Amino acid sequence: MHCDDKRTLFVLKQGIEDTWDELKKIDFDDKDLIKKLSEDIQEYFEYKNSPSN
Numbered sequence: 387m388h389c390d391d392k393r394t395l396f397v398l399k400q401g402i403e404d405t406w407d408e409l410k411k412i413d414f415d416d417k418d419l420i421k422k423l424s425e426d427i428q429e430y431f432e433y434k435n436s437p438s439n
Contacts, residue, residue, distance in 0.1 A: 391433075391438075394433060395430065395433060395434055398426065398429060398430040398433060399430060401426050402423065402426045402427055402430060405419060405422055405423045405426060406423060409423065
């Protein structure tokens with residue numbers, strides 16, 4: 387895996403963690419934020435499992 391790929395995965399993971407923390411603070415009471423978290427997780431795994439990585 388190229389260092390740029392690792393950096394991209396790190397940034398995506400950090401975004402997921404930040405969104406998760408924000409949701410915990412508001413007792414998971416924001417459907418838009420939950421949707422964003424779901425999309426971010428999907429993007430992370432798609433990127434991680436893509437053939438170019």
